[in-house]
Amino acid sequence: MSEFELVLARREPVAEDVLRLTLVTESGDPVPAWEPGAHIDLLLADGLERQYSLCGDPADRSALMVAVLREPSGRGGSAFVHDRLTEGTKVPARGPRNNFALAPASRYLFIAGGIGITPLLPMVAEADARGAEWRLVYGGRRRASMAFADDLAAKYGDRVEVYPEDETGLLPLPRLLGAPVAETAVYCCGPEPLLAAAELGCASWEPGTLHIERFSPRTDLGTGPARSFEVELAVSGRTLTVPESKSILEVVEAAGIPVLSSCQEGTCGTCETEVLDGVPEHRDSLLTDEERAAGETMMICVSRSSGPRLVLEL
Structure with a gap:
Protein backbone atom coordinates (compact mmCIF):
# COMPACT_ATOMS: atom_id res chain seq x y z
CA MET A 1 0.00 0.00 0.00
CA SER A 2 1.53 3.29 -1.09
CA GLU A 3 2.19 6.25 1.16
CA PHE A 4 0.53 9.62 0.82
CA ARG A 10 -6.06 21.20 13.61
CA ARG A 11 -5.40 19.59 16.98
CA GLU A 12 -7.88 20.02 19.80
CA PRO A 13 -8.48 18.42 23.20
CA VAL A 14 -11.72 16.42 23.35
CA ALA A 15 -11.21 14.89 26.81
CA GLU A 16 -8.60 14.56 29.50
CA ASP A 17 -5.39 13.42 27.73
CA VAL A 18 -7.20 12.92 24.40
CA LEU A 19 -6.46 15.00 21.29
CA ARG A 20 -8.48 14.98 18.08
CA LEU A 21 -6.37 15.48 14.96
CA THR A 22 -7.85 16.83 11.73
CA LEU A 23 -5.68 15.88 8.76
CA VAL A 24 -6.04 17.23 5.23
CA THR A 25 -4.18 16.99 1.93
CA GLU A 26 -1.77 19.85 1.23
CA SER A 27 -3.30 20.36 -2.21
CA GLY A 28 -6.86 20.45 -0.97
CA ASP A 29 -7.72 17.31 -2.94
CA PRO A 30 -10.19 14.87 -1.35
CA VAL A 31 -8.75 12.50 1.24
CA PRO A 32 -8.97 8.75 0.52
CA ALA A 33 -12.40 7.16 0.84
CA TRP A 34 -13.08 4.99 3.88
CA GLU A 35 -15.86 3.16 5.70
CA PRO A 36 -16.72 2.83 9.41
CA GLY A 37 -14.18 0.71 11.28
CA ALA A 38 -11.20 1.77 9.14
CA HIS A 39 -7.87 2.99 10.45
CA ILE A 40 -4.86 4.75 8.96
CA ASP A 41 -1.16 4.34 9.62
CA LEU A 42 0.59 7.57 10.56
CA LEU A 43 4.36 7.66 10.05
CA LEU A 44 5.18 10.05 12.86
CA ALA A 45 8.99 9.90 12.77
CA ASP A 46 11.80 7.56 11.76
CA GLY A 47 10.75 4.15 12.98
CA LEU A 48 7.69 5.53 14.77
CA GLU A 49 4.56 4.33 13.01
CA ARG A 50 1.14 3.98 14.63
CA GLN A 51 -2.38 2.98 13.65
CA TYR A 52 -5.35 5.16 14.57
CA SER A 53 -9.04 4.52 14.00
CA LEU A 54 -10.85 7.07 11.85
CA CYS A 55 -13.58 8.78 13.84
CA GLY A 56 -14.98 11.42 11.50
CA ASP A 57 -17.66 11.27 8.82
CA PRO A 58 -16.87 8.99 5.83
CA ALA A 59 -18.99 11.25 3.62
CA ASP A 60 -16.71 14.21 4.37
CA ARG A 61 -13.78 13.85 1.97
CA SER A 62 -12.20 17.15 3.05
CA ALA A 63 -10.39 15.67 6.06
CA LEU A 64 -9.54 12.57 8.08
CA MET A 65 -9.98 12.65 11.85
CA VAL A 66 -8.39 10.50 14.56
CA ALA A 67 -8.32 10.80 18.35
CA VAL A 68 -5.15 9.97 20.28
CA LEU A 69 -4.96 9.12 23.98
CA ARG A 70 -1.73 9.96 25.77
CA GLU A 71 -0.37 6.63 27.03
CA PRO A 72 2.22 7.24 29.78
CA SER A 73 3.40 3.63 29.55
CA GLY A 74 3.22 3.47 25.74
CA ARG A 75 6.00 3.07 23.18
CA GLY A 76 6.32 6.74 22.26
CA GLY A 77 3.67 7.30 19.60
CA SER A 78 1.11 9.09 21.74
CA ALA A 79 3.78 11.16 23.46
CA PHE A 80 5.05 12.29 20.04
CA VAL A 81 1.52 13.29 18.98
CA HIS A 82 0.79 15.18 22.19
CA ASP A 83 4.17 16.84 22.67
CA ARG A 84 5.69 17.31 19.22
CA LEU A 85 3.08 17.14 16.46
CA THR A 86 2.05 20.71 15.66
CA GLU A 87 -0.47 22.24 13.29
CA GLY A 88 0.96 22.60 9.79
CA THR A 89 3.21 19.55 10.15
CA LYS A 90 3.29 17.15 7.21
CA VAL A 91 2.48 13.59 8.22
CA PRO A 92 3.08 10.66 5.85
CA ALA A 93 0.28 8.08 6.00
CA ARG A 94 -0.84 4.73 4.61
CA GLY A 95 -4.33 3.32 4.24
CA PRO A 96 -7.12 3.51 5.06
CA ARG A 97 -7.41 -0.19 5.93
CA ASN A 98 -10.45 -1.86 7.47
CA ASN A 99 -10.22 -4.97 9.66
CA PHE A 100 -13.31 -4.00 11.66
CA ALA A 101 -16.00 -3.39 9.07
CA LEU A 102 -19.66 -2.90 10.03
CA ALA A 103 -21.54 -6.01 8.89
CA PRO A 104 -25.23 -5.88 7.96
CA ALA A 105 -27.47 -6.71 10.92
CA SER A 106 -30.98 -6.09 12.19
CA ARG A 107 -29.66 -4.65 15.44
CA TYR A 108 -26.34 -3.66 16.96
CA LEU A 109 -24.85 -3.54 20.43
CA PHE A 110 -21.79 -1.30 20.58
CA ILE A 111 -19.51 -1.63 23.61
CA ALA A 112 -16.71 0.91 24.09
CA GLY A 113 -14.03 1.23 26.72
CA GLY A 114 -12.04 4.47 26.89
CA ILE A 115 -10.38 5.45 23.61
CA GLY A 116 -12.07 2.38 22.09
CA ILE A 117 -14.97 4.71 21.35
CA THR A 118 -13.15 6.06 18.27
CA ALA A 125 -23.84 7.05 12.85
CA GLU A 126 -24.05 4.47 10.05
CA ALA A 127 -26.33 2.14 12.03
CA ASP A 128 -28.58 5.09 12.83
CA ALA A 129 -28.65 6.19 9.19
CA ARG A 130 -29.62 2.65 8.15
CA GLY A 131 -32.58 2.76 10.52
CA ALA A 132 -31.27 -0.27 12.43
CA GLU A 133 -31.92 -0.85 16.10
CA TRP A 134 -28.81 -0.06 18.08
CA ARG A 135 -27.47 0.69 21.53
CA LEU A 136 -24.13 2.03 22.73
CA VAL A 137 -22.67 1.38 26.17
CA TYR A 138 -19.55 3.39 26.89
CA ALA A 153 -25.71 11.53 24.74
CA ALA A 154 -26.99 14.86 23.44
CA LYS A 155 -27.43 13.55 19.90
CA TYR A 156 -28.84 10.09 20.55
CA GLY A 157 -30.45 10.31 23.97
CA ASP A 158 -31.12 7.13 25.93
CA ARG A 159 -29.70 4.87 23.22
CA VAL A 160 -26.33 5.84 24.68
CA GLU A 161 -25.44 4.64 28.18
CA VAL A 162 -22.37 6.22 29.79
CA TYR A 163 -20.62 4.44 32.67
CA PRO A 164 -17.79 6.39 34.34
CA CYS A 189 -13.30 -1.98 21.28
CA GLY A 190 -11.26 -1.01 24.30
CA PRO A 191 -8.67 -2.35 26.75
CA GLU A 192 -7.85 -6.05 26.84
CA PRO A 193 -9.79 -6.88 30.05
CA LEU A 194 -12.97 -5.52 28.45
CA LEU A 195 -12.40 -7.47 25.24
CA ALA A 196 -11.70 -10.68 27.14
CA ALA A 197 -14.87 -10.19 29.18
CA ALA A 198 -16.88 -9.57 26.00
CA GLU A 199 -15.49 -12.77 24.45
CA LEU A 200 -16.48 -14.71 27.55
CA GLY A 201 -19.92 -13.10 27.66
CA CYS A 202 -20.61 -13.89 23.98
CA ALA A 203 -19.40 -17.49 24.20
CA SER A 204 -22.98 -18.79 24.00
CA TRP A 205 -24.06 -16.37 21.26
CA GLU A 206 -24.25 -17.32 17.59
CA PRO A 207 -20.72 -17.72 16.12
CA GLY A 208 -19.64 -14.56 14.34
CA THR A 209 -21.82 -12.33 16.52
CA LEU A 210 -18.93 -10.62 18.30
CA HIS A 211 -16.61 -8.28 16.41
CA ILE A 212 -13.53 -6.98 18.24
CA GLU A 213 -10.70 -4.60 17.48
CA ARG A 214 -7.59 -4.62 19.63
CA PHE A 215 -5.10 -1.79 20.12
CA SER A 216 -2.57 -4.10 21.79
CA PRO A 217 -1.75 -7.82 21.54
CA ARG A 218 -4.03 -10.22 23.37
CA THR A 219 -2.51 -11.84 26.43
CA ASP A 220 -3.41 -15.46 25.64
CA LEU A 221 -1.49 -15.80 22.36
CA GLY A 222 0.16 -19.07 21.52
CA THR A 223 3.62 -18.77 23.01
CA GLY A 224 4.85 -22.35 22.93
CA PRO A 225 8.47 -23.14 22.11
CA ALA A 226 9.55 -21.59 18.83
CA ARG A 227 11.00 -24.04 16.32
CA SER A 228 12.92 -23.31 13.15
CA PHE A 229 11.21 -24.02 9.84
CA GLU A 230 11.49 -23.30 6.14
CA VAL A 231 9.42 -20.80 4.26
CA GLU A 232 9.12 -21.00 0.48
CA LEU A 233 8.34 -17.70 -1.21
CA ALA A 234 6.26 -18.58 -4.26
CA VAL A 235 6.57 -15.22 -6.03
CA SER A 236 10.26 -14.61 -5.29
CA GLY A 237 11.25 -18.22 -5.94
CA ARG A 238 13.35 -18.45 -2.80
CA THR A 239 13.36 -20.74 0.21
CA LEU A 240 14.52 -19.30 3.53
CA THR A 241 15.09 -20.76 6.97
CA VAL A 242 13.31 -19.05 9.87
CA PRO A 243 15.32 -19.72 13.05
CA GLU A 244 13.82 -19.99 16.51
CA SER A 245 14.87 -16.46 17.42
CA LYS A 246 13.45 -14.58 14.40
CA SER A 247 10.08 -13.94 12.81
CA ILE A 248 9.18 -14.67 9.19
CA LEU A 249 9.01 -10.93 8.62
CA GLU A 250 12.54 -10.38 9.91
CA VAL A 251 13.96 -13.18 7.76
CA VAL A 252 12.15 -12.04 4.62
CA GLU A 253 13.23 -8.41 5.09
CA ALA A 254 16.83 -9.47 5.75
CA ALA A 255 16.74 -11.30 2.41
CA GLY A 256 15.95 -8.02 0.69
CA ILE A 257 12.33 -8.83 -0.15
CA PRO A 258 10.07 -5.82 0.50
CA VAL A 259 7.05 -6.50 2.70
CA LEU A 260 4.66 -3.95 4.14
CA SER A 261 4.49 -4.05 7.92
CA SER A 262 3.62 -1.70 10.72
CA CYS A 263 2.79 -2.71 14.29
CA GLN A 264 4.93 -5.90 14.37
CA HIS A 282 -1.32 -18.23 14.55
CA ARG A 283 -0.06 -15.82 17.20
CA ASP A 284 -1.86 -12.69 16.03
CA SER A 285 -4.62 -10.73 17.75
CA LEU A 286 -6.67 -10.07 14.63
CA LEU A 287 -7.95 -13.16 12.84
CA THR A 288 -11.21 -14.77 13.90
CA ASP A 289 -11.37 -18.39 15.05
CA GLU A 290 -12.88 -19.29 11.68
CA GLU A 291 -10.07 -17.54 9.79
CA ARG A 292 -7.45 -19.24 11.94
CA ALA A 293 -8.99 -22.64 11.28
CA ALA A 294 -9.07 -21.97 7.53
CA GLY A 295 -5.35 -21.11 7.57
CA GLU A 296 -5.56 -19.13 4.33
CA THR A 297 -3.64 -16.11 5.61
CA MET A 298 -1.29 -15.28 8.48
CA MET A 299 0.41 -12.29 10.10
CA ILE A 300 4.08 -12.93 9.41
CA CYS A 301 5.29 -10.47 12.05
CA VAL A 302 4.33 -12.83 14.89
CA SER A 303 2.87 -16.11 13.58
CA ARG A 304 4.97 -19.16 12.80
CA SER A 305 4.60 -22.62 11.24
CA SER A 306 3.05 -25.64 12.89
CA GLY A 307 5.11 -27.90 10.64
CA PRO A 308 8.55 -27.93 8.99
CA ARG A 309 7.54 -25.84 5.95
CA LEU A 310 5.24 -23.07 4.77
CA VAL A 311 4.64 -21.77 1.25
CA LEU A 312 3.68 -18.09 1.14
CA GLU A 313 2.52 -15.71 -1.58
CA LEU A 314 5.62 -13.52 -1.34
Whole structure:
Protein backbone atom coordinates (compact mmCIF):
# COMPACT_ATOMS: atom_id res chain seq x y z
CA MET A 1 0.00 0.00 0.00
CA SER A 2 1.53 3.29 -1.09
CA GLU A 3 2.19 6.25 1.16
CA PHE A 4 0.53 9.62 0.82
CA GLU A 5 1.08 12.87 2.68
CA LEU A 6 -1.32 14.64 4.99
CA VAL A 7 -1.03 17.93 6.85
CA LEU A 8 -2.20 18.43 10.42
CA ALA A 9 -4.78 21.18 10.05
CA ARG A 10 -6.06 21.20 13.61
CA ARG A 11 -5.40 19.59 16.98
CA GLU A 12 -7.88 20.02 19.80
CA PRO A 13 -8.48 18.42 23.20
CA VAL A 14 -11.72 16.42 23.35
CA ALA A 15 -11.21 14.89 26.81
CA GLU A 16 -8.60 14.56 29.50
CA ASP A 17 -5.39 13.42 27.73
CA VAL A 18 -7.20 12.92 24.40
CA LEU A 19 -6.46 15.00 21.29
CA ARG A 20 -8.48 14.98 18.08
CA LEU A 21 -6.37 15.48 14.96
CA THR A 22 -7.85 16.83 11.73
CA LEU A 23 -5.68 15.88 8.76
CA VAL A 24 -6.04 17.23 5.23
CA THR A 25 -4.18 16.99 1.93
CA GLU A 26 -1.77 19.85 1.23
CA SER A 27 -3.30 20.36 -2.21
CA GLY A 28 -6.86 20.45 -0.97
CA ASP A 29 -7.72 17.31 -2.94
CA PRO A 30 -10.19 14.87 -1.35
CA VAL A 31 -8.75 12.50 1.24
CA PRO A 32 -8.97 8.75 0.52
CA ALA A 33 -12.40 7.16 0.84
CA TRP A 34 -13.08 4.99 3.88
CA GLU A 35 -15.86 3.16 5.70
CA PRO A 36 -16.72 2.83 9.41
CA GLY A 37 -14.18 0.71 11.28
CA ALA A 38 -11.20 1.77 9.14
CA HIS A 39 -7.87 2.99 10.45
CA ILE A 40 -4.86 4.75 8.96
CA ASP A 41 -1.16 4.34 9.62
CA LEU A 42 0.59 7.57 10.56
CA LEU A 43 4.36 7.66 10.05
CA LEU A 44 5.18 10.05 12.86
CA ALA A 45 8.99 9.90 12.77
CA ASP A 46 11.80 7.56 11.76
CA GLY A 47 10.75 4.15 12.98
CA LEU A 48 7.69 5.53 14.77
CA GLU A 49 4.56 4.33 13.01
CA ARG A 50 1.14 3.98 14.63
CA GLN A 51 -2.38 2.98 13.65
CA TYR A 52 -5.35 5.16 14.57
CA SER A 53 -9.04 4.52 14.00
CA LEU A 54 -10.85 7.07 11.85
CA CYS A 55 -13.58 8.78 13.84
CA GLY A 56 -14.98 11.42 11.50
CA ASP A 57 -17.66 11.27 8.82
CA PRO A 58 -16.87 8.99 5.83
CA ALA A 59 -18.99 11.25 3.62
CA ASP A 60 -16.71 14.21 4.37
CA ARG A 61 -13.78 13.85 1.97
CA SER A 62 -12.20 17.15 3.05
CA ALA A 63 -10.39 15.67 6.06
CA LEU A 64 -9.54 12.57 8.08
CA MET A 65 -9.98 12.65 11.85
CA VAL A 66 -8.39 10.50 14.56
CA ALA A 67 -8.32 10.80 18.35
CA VAL A 68 -5.15 9.97 20.28
CA LEU A 69 -4.96 9.12 23.98
CA ARG A 70 -1.73 9.96 25.77
CA GLU A 71 -0.37 6.63 27.03
CA PRO A 72 2.22 7.24 29.78
CA SER A 73 3.40 3.63 29.55
CA GLY A 74 3.22 3.47 25.74
CA ARG A 75 6.00 3.07 23.18
CA GLY A 76 6.32 6.74 22.26
CA GLY A 77 3.67 7.30 19.60
CA SER A 78 1.11 9.09 21.74
CA ALA A 79 3.78 11.16 23.46
CA PHE A 80 5.05 12.29 20.04
CA VAL A 81 1.52 13.29 18.98
CA HIS A 82 0.79 15.18 22.19
CA ASP A 83 4.17 16.84 22.67
CA ARG A 84 5.69 17.31 19.22
CA LEU A 85 3.08 17.14 16.46
CA THR A 86 2.05 20.71 15.66
CA GLU A 87 -0.47 22.24 13.29
CA GLY A 88 0.96 22.60 9.79
CA THR A 89 3.21 19.55 10.15
CA LYS A 90 3.29 17.15 7.21
CA VAL A 91 2.48 13.59 8.22
CA PRO A 92 3.08 10.66 5.85
CA ALA A 93 0.28 8.08 6.00
CA ARG A 94 -0.84 4.73 4.61
CA GLY A 95 -4.33 3.32 4.24
CA PRO A 96 -7.12 3.51 5.06
CA ARG A 97 -7.41 -0.19 5.93
CA ASN A 98 -10.45 -1.86 7.47
CA ASN A 99 -10.22 -4.97 9.66
CA PHE A 100 -13.31 -4.00 11.66
CA ALA A 101 -16.00 -3.39 9.07
CA LEU A 102 -19.66 -2.90 10.03
CA ALA A 103 -21.54 -6.01 8.89
CA PRO A 104 -25.23 -5.88 7.96
CA ALA A 105 -27.47 -6.71 10.92
CA SER A 106 -30.98 -6.09 12.19
CA ARG A 107 -29.66 -4.65 15.44
CA TYR A 108 -26.34 -3.66 16.96
CA LEU A 109 -24.85 -3.54 20.43
CA PHE A 110 -21.79 -1.30 20.58
CA ILE A 111 -19.51 -1.63 23.61
CA ALA A 112 -16.71 0.91 24.09
CA GLY A 113 -14.03 1.23 26.72
CA GLY A 114 -12.04 4.47 26.89
CA ILE A 115 -10.38 5.45 23.61
CA GLY A 116 -12.07 2.38 22.09
CA ILE A 117 -14.97 4.71 21.35
CA THR A 118 -13.15 6.06 18.27
CA PRO A 119 -13.93 3.34 15.68
CA LEU A 120 -17.46 3.03 17.02
CA LEU A 121 -18.40 6.67 16.39
CA PRO A 122 -18.89 6.32 12.61
CA MET A 123 -20.45 2.88 13.16
CA VAL A 124 -23.13 4.34 15.41
CA ALA A 125 -23.84 7.05 12.85
CA GLU A 126 -24.05 4.47 10.05
CA ALA A 127 -26.33 2.14 12.03
CA ASP A 128 -28.58 5.09 12.83
CA ALA A 129 -28.65 6.19 9.19
CA ARG A 130 -29.62 2.65 8.15
CA GLY A 131 -32.58 2.76 10.52
CA ALA A 132 -31.27 -0.27 12.43
CA GLU A 133 -31.92 -0.85 16.10
CA TRP A 134 -28.81 -0.06 18.08
CA ARG A 135 -27.47 0.69 21.53
CA LEU A 136 -24.13 2.03 22.73
CA VAL A 137 -22.67 1.38 26.17
CA TYR A 138 -19.55 3.39 26.89
CA GLY A 139 -17.30 2.98 29.91
CA GLY A 140 -14.29 4.93 31.11
CA ARG A 141 -12.33 5.64 34.25
CA ARG A 142 -14.03 8.98 34.84
CA ARG A 143 -16.37 11.24 32.91
CA ALA A 144 -13.70 13.84 32.14
CA SER A 145 -11.59 11.20 30.37
CA MET A 146 -14.41 9.94 28.12
CA ALA A 147 -14.07 11.62 24.72
CA PHE A 148 -17.29 12.43 22.84
CA ALA A 149 -19.55 11.14 25.67
CA ASP A 150 -21.53 14.36 26.06
CA ASP A 151 -21.96 14.79 22.29
CA LEU A 152 -23.22 11.23 21.89
CA ALA A 153 -25.71 11.53 24.74
CA ALA A 154 -26.99 14.86 23.44
CA LYS A 155 -27.43 13.55 19.90
CA TYR A 156 -28.84 10.09 20.55
CA GLY A 157 -30.45 10.31 23.97
CA ASP A 158 -31.12 7.13 25.93
CA ARG A 159 -29.70 4.87 23.22
CA VAL A 160 -26.33 5.84 24.68
CA GLU A 161 -25.44 4.64 28.18
CA VAL A 162 -22.37 6.22 29.79
CA TYR A 163 -20.62 4.44 32.67
CA PRO A 164 -17.79 6.39 34.34
CA GLU A 165 -16.15 3.79 36.56
CA ASP A 166 -15.68 6.18 39.49
CA GLU A 167 -19.43 6.85 39.50
CA THR A 168 -21.07 3.60 38.39
CA GLY A 169 -18.44 0.87 38.50
CA LEU A 170 -17.56 -1.37 35.56
CA LEU A 171 -19.73 -1.87 32.49
CA PRO A 172 -22.61 -4.26 33.26
CA LEU A 173 -21.51 -6.93 30.77
CA PRO A 174 -23.32 -9.82 32.52
CA ARG A 175 -26.61 -7.96 32.06
CA LEU A 176 -25.80 -6.91 28.51
CA LEU A 177 -24.50 -10.26 27.28
CA GLY A 178 -26.12 -12.75 29.66
CA ALA A 179 -28.73 -13.93 27.18
CA PRO A 180 -28.10 -14.15 23.40
CA VAL A 181 -30.24 -11.87 21.27
CA ALA A 182 -31.00 -13.13 17.76
CA GLU A 183 -29.86 -11.14 14.70
CA THR A 184 -27.65 -8.86 16.81
CA ALA A 185 -24.09 -7.89 15.95
CA VAL A 186 -21.91 -6.97 18.92
CA TYR A 187 -19.02 -4.57 18.27
CA CYS A 188 -16.49 -4.04 21.05
CA CYS A 189 -13.30 -1.98 21.28
CA GLY A 190 -11.26 -1.01 24.30
CA PRO A 191 -8.67 -2.35 26.75
CA GLU A 192 -7.85 -6.05 26.84
CA PRO A 193 -9.79 -6.88 30.05
CA LEU A 194 -12.97 -5.52 28.45
CA LEU A 195 -12.40 -7.47 25.24
CA ALA A 196 -11.70 -10.68 27.14
CA ALA A 197 -14.87 -10.19 29.18
CA ALA A 198 -16.88 -9.57 26.00
CA GLU A 199 -15.49 -12.77 24.45
CA LEU A 200 -16.48 -14.71 27.55
CA GLY A 201 -19.92 -13.10 27.66
CA CYS A 202 -20.61 -13.89 23.98
CA ALA A 203 -19.40 -17.49 24.20
CA SER A 204 -22.98 -18.79 24.00
CA TRP A 205 -24.06 -16.37 21.26
CA GLU A 206 -24.25 -17.32 17.59
CA PRO A 207 -20.72 -17.72 16.12
CA GLY A 208 -19.64 -14.56 14.34
CA THR A 209 -21.82 -12.33 16.52
CA LEU A 210 -18.93 -10.62 18.30
CA HIS A 211 -16.61 -8.28 16.41
CA ILE A 212 -13.53 -6.98 18.24
CA GLU A 213 -10.70 -4.60 17.48
CA ARG A 214 -7.59 -4.62 19.63
CA PHE A 215 -5.10 -1.79 20.12
CA SER A 216 -2.57 -4.10 21.79
CA PRO A 217 -1.75 -7.82 21.54
CA ARG A 218 -4.03 -10.22 23.37
CA THR A 219 -2.51 -11.84 26.43
CA ASP A 220 -3.41 -15.46 25.64
CA LEU A 221 -1.49 -15.80 22.36
CA GLY A 222 0.16 -19.07 21.52
CA THR A 223 3.62 -18.77 23.01
CA GLY A 224 4.85 -22.35 22.93
CA PRO A 225 8.47 -23.14 22.11
CA ALA A 226 9.55 -21.59 18.83
CA ARG A 227 11.00 -24.04 16.32
CA SER A 228 12.92 -23.31 13.15
CA PHE A 229 11.21 -24.02 9.84
CA GLU A 230 11.49 -23.30 6.14
CA VAL A 231 9.42 -20.80 4.26
CA GLU A 232 9.12 -21.00 0.48
CA LEU A 233 8.34 -17.70 -1.21
CA ALA A 234 6.26 -18.58 -4.26
CA VAL A 235 6.57 -15.22 -6.03
CA SER A 236 10.26 -14.61 -5.29
CA GLY A 237 11.25 -18.22 -5.94
CA ARG A 238 13.35 -18.45 -2.80
CA THR A 239 13.36 -20.74 0.21
CA LEU A 240 14.52 -19.30 3.53
CA THR A 241 15.09 -20.76 6.97
CA VAL A 242 13.31 -19.05 9.87
CA PRO A 243 15.32 -19.72 13.05
CA GLU A 244 13.82 -19.99 16.51
CA SER A 245 14.87 -16.46 17.42
CA LYS A 246 13.45 -14.58 14.40
CA SER A 247 10.08 -13.94 12.81
CA ILE A 248 9.18 -14.67 9.19
CA LEU A 249 9.01 -10.93 8.62
CA GLU A 250 12.54 -10.38 9.91
CA VAL A 251 13.96 -13.18 7.76
CA VAL A 252 12.15 -12.04 4.62
CA GLU A 253 13.23 -8.41 5.09
CA ALA A 254 16.83 -9.47 5.75
CA ALA A 255 16.74 -11.30 2.41
CA GLY A 256 15.95 -8.02 0.69
CA ILE A 257 12.33 -8.83 -0.15
CA PRO A 258 10.07 -5.82 0.50
CA VAL A 259 7.05 -6.50 2.70
CA LEU A 260 4.66 -3.95 4.14
CA SER A 261 4.49 -4.05 7.92
CA SER A 262 3.62 -1.70 10.72
CA CYS A 263 2.79 -2.71 14.29
CA GLN A 264 4.93 -5.90 14.37
CA GLU A 265 2.63 -7.12 17.15
CA GLY A 266 -0.03 -8.93 15.13
CA THR A 267 -2.73 -6.31 15.66
CA CYS A 268 -2.89 -4.09 12.54
CA GLY A 269 -3.09 -6.55 9.64
CA THR A 270 -0.55 -4.74 7.44
CA CYS A 271 1.65 -7.81 6.94
CA GLU A 272 -1.20 -10.29 6.36
CA THR A 273 0.09 -12.81 3.81
CA GLU A 274 -1.61 -15.56 1.82
CA VAL A 275 -0.65 -19.12 2.79
CA LEU A 276 -0.41 -21.46 -0.22
CA ASP A 277 0.69 -24.59 1.64
CA GLY A 278 1.44 -25.65 5.19
CA VAL A 279 -0.30 -24.98 8.50
CA PRO A 280 0.33 -21.66 10.26
CA GLU A 281 0.71 -21.37 14.01
CA HIS A 282 -1.32 -18.23 14.55
CA ARG A 283 -0.06 -15.82 17.20
CA ASP A 284 -1.86 -12.69 16.03
CA SER A 285 -4.62 -10.73 17.75
CA LEU A 286 -6.67 -10.07 14.63
CA LEU A 287 -7.95 -13.16 12.84
CA THR A 288 -11.21 -14.77 13.90
CA ASP A 289 -11.37 -18.39 15.05
CA GLU A 290 -12.88 -19.29 11.68
CA GLU A 291 -10.07 -17.54 9.79
CA ARG A 292 -7.45 -19.24 11.94
CA ALA A 293 -8.99 -22.64 11.28
CA ALA A 294 -9.07 -21.97 7.53
CA GLY A 295 -5.35 -21.11 7.57
CA GLU A 296 -5.56 -19.13 4.33
CA THR A 297 -3.64 -16.11 5.61
CA MET A 298 -1.29 -15.28 8.48
CA MET A 299 0.41 -12.29 10.10
CA ILE A 300 4.08 -12.93 9.41
CA CYS A 301 5.29 -10.47 12.05
CA VAL A 302 4.33 -12.83 14.89
CA SER A 303 2.87 -16.11 13.58
CA ARG A 304 4.97 -19.16 12.80
CA SER A 305 4.60 -22.62 11.24
CA SER A 306 3.05 -25.64 12.89
CA GLY A 307 5.11 -27.90 10.64
CA PRO A 308 8.55 -27.93 8.99
CA ARG A 309 7.54 -25.84 5.95
CA LEU A 310 5.24 -23.07 4.77
CA VAL A 311 4.64 -21.77 1.25
CA LEU A 312 3.68 -18.09 1.14
CA GLU A 313 2.52 -15.71 -1.58
CA LEU A 314 5.62 -13.52 -1.34
